[in-house]
Amino acid sequence: MEKVMETQFVTDATGTPVRVIMDYQDYVKIAEQLHLPLTATTTVKERNPLDWYSLTESANSILNGLVALASRETRKEQNKPNPDQKRIEGLGKLRKEVIEALNDNENFSSQERMEHVIEKYSPILLAEKKKLQF
DSSP states (O other): OOOOOOEEEEEESSSEEEEEEEEEEEEEEHHHHOOOOOOOEEEEEOOTTHHHHHHHHHHHHHHHHHHHHHHHHHHHHHHHSSSSHHHHHHEEEEEEHHHHHOOOOOGGGGGHHHHHHHHHHHHHHHHHOOOOOO
């Protein structure tokens, strides 16, 4: 039988949660031998420490890509004989919003916030790139 080692949180005799790394079945045996009540466990999924760096790079890349795309497309539109003012305004708003997101340190304060930034702006970048392929 293969043992599965997991990080578990158990409550000690004083009621304090304690982080324990052991096979749960071993824990059950010890608790039974000591006549301790079994408490519900919680399995915690630990994140890879490198996730922070990859999320930072991804979020930065997406946001900078949107700023560059909006700037480039605004310039192209302005150089046309009959520029589409609505497109220029829309690109300007997008550029301003993305620059604010880049400058907001809170967006890079946690992995969850960076994931949110990626989920929000990645589809916008992809959609804008698809528009350019026509």
